[in-house]
Amino acid sequence: MTDRSRVLTLSCPDRPGIVHAVSGALVALDANITDSQQYGNPATGQFFMRVAFEADASDEALRANLQVVARRFDLAWRLVHAERPVRTVVMVSKEGHCLNDLLFRQRSGALPVEVVAVVSNHPDLAPMAEFYGVPFHHVPVVAGDPESKPAAERRLLELVEAEAVELVVLARYMQVLSDALCQSLAGRAINIHHSFLPSFKGARPYHQAHDRGVKLIGATAHYVTADLDEGPIIEQDVERVDHRSTPADLVRLGQDVECRALARAVRWHAEQRVLLDGHRTVVFR
Amino acid sequence: MTDRSRVLTLSCPDRPGIVHAVSGALVALDANITDSQQYGNPATGQFFMRVAFEADASDEALRANLQVVARRFDLAWRLVHAERPVRTVVMVSKEGHCLNDLLFRQRSGALPVEVVAVVSNHPDLAPMAEFYGVPFHHVPVVAGDPESKPAAERRLLELVEAEAVELVVLARYMQVLSDALCQSLAGRAINIHHSFLPSFKGARPYHQAHDRGVKLIGATAHYVTADLDEGPIIEQDVERVDHRSTPADLVRLGQDVECRALARAVRWHAEQRVLLDGHRTVVFR
Amino acid sequence: MTDRSRVLTLSCPDRPGIVHAVSGALVALDANITDSQQYGNPATGQFFMRVAFEADASDEALRANLQVVARRFDLAWRLVHAERPVRTVVMVSKEGHCLNDLLFRQRSGALPVEVVAVVSNHPDLAPMAEFYGVPFHHVPVVAGDPESKPAAERRLLELVEAEAVELVVLARYMQVLSDALCQSLAGRAINIHHSFLPSFKGARPYHQAHDRGVKLIGATAHYVTADLDEGPIIEQDVERVDHRSTPADLVRLGQDVECRALARAVRWHAEQRVLLDGHRTVVFR
C-alpha cells in the first residue's frame, strides 16, 4: 500500500445504479479498484459498500466527484487513506492480556493502529505501556467518591479531542461508562465482553458459565452503546472447556479468546471493514 | 470389543482409597482395566469414575465383588456390557436431518445404539424410518384436542416399557414434554436445542440469533428436565455466520451443528461416558 | 430468487475500468446488482469477479451487452440463471456417507444441484439412490479385466453427454481416473480426498496419519486433474483426534469431515462461487 491507496465506505437506500455510479466517479479520475464488497439488507432495503482503490488524484478531486454521487443516491460515506494508522486509545484496569496483545501486534505491524495513549483506573499496567513507548494515564475512579467517575470521563474526552483519537478500545476496562460518554463515542468505541453474548450478560460471566455447565466459552467484541452488553457485535469466538475446567481455568482460557476476538475487531474496524446496520454490523472481511 | 468387555461407572463422596478398592475388586477376578477416568468435583466433594475392563468372570461374580466396595464407599454404580447397543427411541416432527444422521450412523456402525422405533407427531418421516428398517409410530398431537398430548405421552411410555427402551432422543421433536414425562425419563432422554444455550431459549432461536447479529450460531444437546431448555448440557458446537446470512441460512447451517452435537451426545451417552453431577454433566471423552 | 436472478462470473487481465464497464452493461438493461465480489491476484495480474443481479432483460440482450465489454477487456465469462440447479452425477464405491449427505441436502433444498444419476463400480448403494429417487448405474471395474476401466469411463462420458451433466462429484469413488477422463472433465469434476492435502497423499491416508501421530485429521475437496491429489483445492476442514484414536476412529471421524468439506465445495461450485486461478482457486464465499 502506498499513499495512493484509499478506502471508500458508504451506505444508502438500495436502488439500481449505485455500483456503476460509484465506479464511474472513481474511473473518471483514473482510479483502479483493487477490492470491492457490497451488501444489501433485504429486510431494510439499506445498501452497504466498501471500495479499496488506488489513485494519483487528490483527495479534493475524489471528494468532489463522489459528492455528486452522494447527493444523487443519498449516500452516507467516508473516504480515508488506507495506509494511515488509526489513532487509538486503549483503556484497561488491572488485567493486561488484551493490552499486551494489542501493543505487540501494533509494534510488529499486524494491526493498523497507532496507540497514542493507555488510560487506566489503576497504575498496574504503566510499565507495559512504557515498554511499548506509549504514554500511560492513570485516571482513578474511586468507589467512595461519586465525583471521580465524571471527572475520569471528562479527562478521557479531553484526551480524545486533544489527540484527535478515532478509536477507543476498552480492553477489559472494568468500569461502566455513562450514557453520555457512550453517546459521545458512538461507533468509535469497541469493548471486549468476556462471554458469548447474549449469554451471561453482567458480572462474572465465567462463573455463570461454569455454573451452567457449558461446553464452550466465548468472548464478544462489540461497539459500546448506552445499553450495556447490547451493542452491535463485531466478532465472537469460542474455546472448548469440559467438566474439569474450574472457574479459574475458564478465566485463563477465556483470556485467549478475548485477545483473539478483540484483535480481529480492532483490525477490521481500523481497516474500515465494519459498517453499522442498526443494532447489527456488516463486516466486509 | 468382545462380550468380555464391560464398563463400570460410579459416583460417591470423594475420599482416599476408592480407586484402589475398585481396581482391587476387579483384579481379584482377573479383570484387565483397559481405560479408566475419574473426576472429583472440588466444589461438592463428589467423585466420579468410569472404568472399562475385560474379564472372563460372570456378571454375578463381578457384581458381588463390586457390591462390597459399593457399600463401603457409598457408591451409586452401574455395570454394563460394552458391546451391547443401547435400545433407543428417536422422536421427530417434520425435519429429518437429525433422524437421517442418527440412522445412517447406526447402520454404518458408528453409533452404538439400536433404534427400536421412531415416534412422530407427523407422518412425514415414515419413509425414512422404513428405508432404515425401523418401525415408525405416528402419534399425533392435535392443537385443538387437549386429550391428544397426554394420550401421546402414554403411548410413548408404553413403548418405552414394552421395548425395554434405555434412551429417548428428541431429534427436533417440536412438542414440549409434560413435567411428569420429563421426570419419568430423567437421565435417559436427550434433546437437541437449536441454539447455543443459554442464549436464545424458547421459540425460533435462529431468528433471535439473526436479529441480535451474532457471529456464531450453535446447538446444544442436553438431558431433558421439566425446566425447559435448562437441562444438564452434554455437548455444544458452533458454526460461523456473517451479516449476509439470512434466518433461512442460519436454519440450514444450524442443522449441521445440530446433527454433530446430537450425534456426539448420543454416542457418549451410549458408551456410558456421561454422568450427572447435579445440573451439570461429567463427560469422560 | 426468481427467474430474473442471474450470476455472472468472469476473469481477465487486471486494468482500470472493468467494474465500471461491467456494471454499466448491466445498468443499461435496468439490472440491479444484489451481490458483487472481486479479486485481483497481485502475483499474476489476473482479475476475477462474480456479480449476482436481477433483471427482466432477456439472456440474449444481456449477452449482447456483456459481449462488448468482454471484447474490450478480454474477458473469460459465464452467465447463468441463479435458480437453476446444476445437473450432477455422483460417483461412489461402497462407502455411502458422502452420497447420503449430498442426497439428503439436495432433497431438503440445501444444495442447488439436481443429481441425475449415481454411478458406482459396486452395487451396494443402489438402495440409497433408489430411496432418493435417483437412477443408479452399476458400472463395474474389474481388477483382472483391463478393458473394464476404459469401458466404464466411456459409459460415464456417454452419460455426461446424454444427460447434459455439468458437474461430476467423486464422493469416495475408489478408482483412479485416466488422464484423458480427467482432461475431459477439467473444471467440472470435484473429488473428496480423505486427508489434509498435501499431507498423506496416496493410499490409506488415515493409517498414515495415525502412524505419524498427528493431532488433527482433515479432508480436502479439490478439482480433479491428471496429477493425482494435486488438483486445485476448493475446501478443507479438520477434526481433532488424540493418542487414543485408532485408525478405525480416524476413519469414522474423518467421514464427518469429508461430508462437510465436500458439501461446501459442491454448494460453492453450484452457486458459481469457485473460479480457477492456475492451480489455485478463488472462492467468493
Next chain:
Amino acid sequence: MTDRSRVLTLSCPDRPGIVHAVSGALVALDANITDSQQYGNPATGQFFMRVAFEADASDEALRANLQVVARRFDLAWRLVHAERPVRTVVMVSKEGHCLNDLLFRQRSGALPVEVVAVVSNHPDLAPMAEFYGVPFHHVPVVAGDPESKPAAERRLLELVEAEAVELVVLARYMQVLSDALCQSLAGRAINIHHSFLPSFKGARPYHQAHDRGVKLIGATAHYVTADLDEGPIIEQDVERVDHRSTPADLVRLGQDVECRALARAVRWHAEQRVLLDGHRTVVFR
C-alpha cells in the same frame, strides 16, 4: 495445589494389576488420588499412566513404595512436585511473538514454567527479555564461521547444566540443531514448526502453503529429534485462510497459531501430561 501435590507418570508393558498396585502403593501412605488417566497402546502393548495425588508422606517414602511396584511391573516412572515450575530456557532468533506469549503467560501464572534464560543468535529481543526480568544471552551463529555453531551449542549445554534446565523451547529459533545436541536434549526440547506437519516441511512453509492454495494453515509443536521436522507431535492447530491471503497474511495469521500450539505444548509438558510412545506422544489433557 500445595506442596503436598505430586504427579506420577509411568509406562510399562501392559498387564493386569498395574492400576491396583500403583494405587495401593499410594493408599498405603494415605495419598488421595485427585486425577488419574491411563492408556494402553493396543498396537505395541505398552501401558501409560499419569496420576495426580496429594500426600503428606515424604518423597523418600513415596519413592520407596513405588520402587517395589516399579520392579514388579518393569515401570519407567517419574515423580514430581506438581506446583514446582519447570526450569526452562527459551531460544529465539528475531521474531518475538512466541517469546512474548510465553513470557506473558508465565508472568500471569498461566504457564507453570520458570524461564531462567532467553538465548538468541540475534540481539533484537534482549529488551523484551529484560522487561520480563529474564537474563538474555546473545550467542551468535555466524554464517561464515563454521566454529560459531558448535561454540553456540556448547554454550547452550553449559547453561542447561549450570541452571539445571529441564526444558528447552525453540520459539522460532531459526538454526538447525546438530544431531548431537538433539540427542542430548531428547524428550526435553520442544520446537514450534510453522506448518501443519507433515505438510510443508523445510524452509518457507507459508510460501509453500500459499503456492499450493491450501484453505487452512497450521502450526505444529513437537519434540526435537535429529530427524528434522519428524519429531513426535505434541499439538497442532489451524487457521482458515482464503485466496486473498498473501504470503505475508499467512505469516501474520500463522503467528497466532504458532503461539497457541506452542503455549499448549509447553503447558502440557510442564504439567507432566506428555509421554513419549515411540515416535508418537500420549497427551493426558
